[in-house]
Amino acid sequence: MxxxxxxxxxxxxxxxxxxxxxxxxxxxxxxxxxxxxxxxxxxxxxxxxxxxxxxxxxxxxxxxxxxxxxxxxxxxREFGDPSMFVETTLANLLGREQTITVPGAEQAGTADETVDQAMAERVQTLLRAWAEDELLETRILQTERKAVTLGDGIYLLAWDPGKKRVRLKSFDPGFYFPVLGEDDDGADYPTRIHLAWDLPEDPKKGLKPRLRRITYELDWIRPATASGVDRAGRAVRAPLMTEATDTEPSQPAIGPGDIPGADGFIARQYPWADDLSYVTCYLTDATWDLGDLKAGHDVDDLPMAKARYATNANGEVLDRLDLMADFIPLVHVPNTVPDAQEHWGTSSLAKNLQTFDEIAGTDTDSAKASATTGSPILAVAGRVASNRRSELTVVPGMVVELGEGGRMDSVDTSPQLAELRNHRTDLAERAATVARLPAVSLGTVNPSEVPSGYALEISLGPLASLIGFMRLARAPKYDLLLKFVQRLSLAGQAPDWAGVTVQRARLAFGSFTPTDKAAVLDQIVKAFEAGVMSLETAIRTLTEAGWDMDDAETEIAQIQSRRFEQARFLADATGSTEAVGDYLGIDIEPDPTPPVVQLPPAGLPGAEDADDEDENPASETGGNDR
Incomplete structure (x- = not known):
């Protein structure tokens, strides 16, 4: 019907x-x-x-x-309101800076440093160096702009043997096709993920419209394979076989380091795991001509017989290539915490689209009304007849001749234009309320109109709750990303990562609210002097308040190197020259121990004379003669 x-x-x-x-x-x-x-x-x-x-x-x-x-x-008429909302939300979400931290690293370098703290500090240094080389801040901005706008963002990690480091890429979520079964929980990590997109026709190169699909799949560890070609001349991977002997026939070979199990399964010891693992991640990168794809096939069941497999820089055919890792190096970042059993996030624009339509309609009507306001409609009565056409075009300095009793009237549309502008202001405020973006965050409030800092803090309450929920959705995803970076660095045998134990690292977003630096500094100084706040916490709080510090650990070391009065108290309390040197960050050689005075034993010749001389020192110098 x-x-x-x-x-x-x-x-x-x-x-x-x-x-x-x-x-x-x-x-x-x-x-x-x-x-x-x-x-x-x-x-x-x-x-x-x-x-x-x-x-x-x-x-x-x-x-x-x-x-x-x-x-x-x-x-x-569209004047960029949705884009402004996206950029404002994105700026508040990311804060002033993003910092990689590893718990325990701040305690490294102290006198009571443990092995775990030293490892945490080493991993933190390596991750920060990797982030600088890989332009992590730019990658985050690219992905988070997609997540805020579309509801989802995608990171892809891969080991680059040429650069000897993990590479990080940002993908459009429209290319992302996870395989989620009917009985699967959408919050669980998928075991099979496709990245797929159309490739346009290229007549110059003789290429037809194509579909490219990159597949990552977790599966049981299989026997080893090598690059080869099939009978049709396609590049494929073929199983490696052992050499036949007099007692045993040729059979599939297992990869180096793999452990054959008695139950027929193959196990592998990964450098980041304590137990044996029986799964690995396989990579397939294939292309199809769209003309070869008939109805009934979707991205998950394309005919592999018509696929053309890609080859990487090492010459390996990407046909179920074993990546030697028990995880899929891809991280999906939802903009919001998904609903129960759901996998996808929600765009920050979603609930405001109708408001944006109303704003665009009001802008369109205002543009039309402004045209009649700037060039008013005139009605002329009693005009003197002439050879000119009946319709007049009003221009500056124009003279209109009117007959007896004639008059000229104009239609004033400025009140309607003013009402349209007021209506647009109401719609903009409604959109900001729905998006939980207060006027102060949008920059539409005069700072002189804010009565106090407390009032400003209260007005930022909706924004704080919004950013809190958005960061809650991202926290486990960035923990996972930094864990994957460590694992891939170990799998790729990066020289600087030798002997590293994978640590739990987190990406901390900076402060997004305006702060009174003088008031914050006064509070921190009082708390630190009262002994209720450590120096580490004080430095971290100042950094979050917007104080420019390149590295908190370096700042702490520089402060302590000049606190000589505190070093003297430490020396009096411990009596340890080594502890004072560690506190000041310098090498102090301990004072040499003075030799013990050896007095001659009593009864030996000269002992009594020495005692007499000690008792009457003036006898030798003639001190009684004046």
């Missing part, structure tokens, strides 16, 4: 858009051809269309999509 089907899912917030939801609840195929590709699973069609819809709003192109169902949408 053509009744509209109501679909409530993670992307139901866009159902009000006719271009997104037809009577069947599916996106318009002409507006979203990418989502309707034959290889896209049916369950991902609405997700991909929602990504394109959100990207159009951020790029001021929502009107272009709307034209597929509303031809009059071409005059829609």
């Amino acid at each position: 053509g009744l509209k089907q109501i679909v409530i899912d993670a992307w139901g917030w866009a159902n009000y858009k006719p271009v997104y939801s037809d009577p069947r609840g599916m996106p318009n195929r002409r507006a979203f051809p990418e989502a309707a590709a034959s290889w896209v699973p049916a369950g991902d069609e609405r997700r991909l269309a929602a990504y394109k819809l959100l990207a159009a709003y951020v790029n001021n192109q929502a009107a272009e999509l709307a034209q597929y169902t509303n031809p009059d949408a071409d005059d829609r």
Whole structure:
């Protein structure tokens, strides 16, 4: 009967858009051809269309999509409000800086340093050096902008044998296709993930439209394979066989270091695990001509007989290549904590799209009203007849001749324009309220209008709760990313990582609220002098308040190297020259121990004379003669 089907899912917030939801609840195929590709699973069609819809709003192109169902949408005005909301949310989410910390590293270098603390400090130094080389801040900005805008972000890690370090890439979530079974919990880590996208036709190179798919899959450890070719000349991987002997025939060979089990399974000892593991991650990078893909195939069951496999820089064919790791080096970052049993995050723009449409409509109406306000409509009565045309065009300095009793009236549309501007202000405030972005964070409040710092702090309450929830969704993901960096560095046998034990590291985002530095400094000084705050905590608090410090540990060492009065107290309390040297950060050689005075034993010749001389020292010098 053509009744509209109501679909409530993670992307139901866009159902009000006719271009997104037809009577069947599916996106318009002409507006979203990418989502309707034959290889896209049916369950991902609405997700991909929602990504394109959100990207159009951020790029001021929502009107272009709307034209597929509303031809009059071409005059829609878009002034970048969604983009401003995204950038403001992103800036508050990331804070002033991002810092990699490893618990226990701040205690390294002290007199009571333990082996675990020394290892934590070493791993922290290595991770920070890697972050600098790999431009981690830029990668975070790229991925988090996708996550805030679209609801999801993707990191991909891979070991680069040429650079001898882990490489980090950011992928569009529209390329991300995890295989989630009906009985799987969406919060669990998938065991099979595809990264897939279309490649356009290239007539110059004679290339047809293609589909590229990169697959990561956790599976049992199999016998070793090597690069080869099949009968059709395709590059593939073939199993390695052992050499046959008189007593045993040739059989599949296992990889170096692998351990054959009595039950037929193959085990492996990874450098970051204490127990044996029976699984590994396989990488497949293949390409298909779209003309070879018939209906009935989606991204997870493409015909492998028609695939062309890629080859990496080492000449290895990427056809189920064993990565020698028991994890998939890919991290999915949701913008929000997903609902129970769900896998996907929600865009920061999702709940505000209708408000943005209203703002765009008001801007369009204001533009039309401003045209009539700047060039008013005139009504002329009693005009003297002339050869000129009946319609007048008003220009500066124009003289209109009127007959007896004639008059000229103008239509004043400025009140309507003022009302439209007030309506837009109300809509902007409504959008900020829904997004939990107070006016002070959007920069629309005059600082002189803020009555006090306490009032400012209260006004930032909604923003603080928003950023708290967003960072809660990201904390375990960045812990996982830094763990993968350590594991891949060990698997790649990076020289600097030899002997490293994997540590739990975290990525700390900086402060996002404006602070009164003078007030914070006064509080910290009082707390530190009162002995209720350590120097480490004081430095960390100052850093979060916006004080520019390159490295907290270096700052602490420099402060202690000049606190000579505290060093004297330490010397009096411990009597240890070594402890004082460690505190000041310098090498102090202990004072030599004075020799013990050896007195001659009593009864020996000269002993009594020595005693007499000690008792009467003036007898030798004649002190009684004056």
